[in-house]
Amino acid sequence: MFKEFRAFIMRGNVLDLAVAVIIGAAFGKIVTSLTDDVIMPVIGKLSGGLDFSSHFIRLGDIPADYKGSLTSYADLKKAGVPLLGYGEFITQAVNFLIVAFIIFLLVRAVNKAMTLGARRAAAEVAAPPPESADVILLREIRDELRARGRQ
Template sequence: MGMLQEFKDFAMRGNVIDLAVGVVIGGAFGKIVSSLVDQVIMPPIGLLIGGVDFSQWAITLKQATTDAAGEVIPAVTIGIGDFINTLIQFIIIAFAIFMVIKVINSLHKEEEAAPAEPEGPTADQQLLTEIRDLLRQQAGRDA
């Protein structure tokens, strides 16, 4: 089998296609969560704690300067606000994934919990049935 055929077989497996769909949907979900955090959650929080715009919240290590040629050298900053936004996005995505996995696991437990009906009596049940029949025969002879 040629390498091209092997690659085609690999790429067309259900798991690979499922993974590709998951990555695309995950990317779209990430954008939705980013928008939710940046534009819906963080503005009210910033307003409540004194009008802070978290996306602009940073610690400046070195101020912006202008060199001899007149070019601006940008400031060196630590973007704490962006980090907080990213952290909140991660928590939301992690919680959503946790809930999806929890639902999937509960569905698997329901499938495992439903035991199959036994096809016939167990060995213990057969033995007890034979003992019962023997006792009935013995009682019939004694009467």
């Protein structure tokens, strides 16, 4: 069983997948930063100063010993108060849309590059190179010799 597992792990597509997951995780952090630090503040500014990350609905009671802010989603969540964090959901939905759009652009670019490469390869195969003057001259000599041999 260990040999089968080792053979499975050493296959190329498994290694490619592992690399893709690691790169994807790093890319996810970049997109999260882009969303949290650039896009959501702009959306908040355009919508009148709304901060989506702090929008929530409290679903339970606040502990008696709680001393934090009643409007802080992070503090209430840390204290164990059940919350419906729809603002965080909006942030994650925007994150997803950004990632999906960037992946769409990448796949589109790769498809265009592959199509262009296929067109170039087809053009090279379809159009034979022009014959050189030497080849043309040798054909004429051959044809002349054949014509003399028939006479």
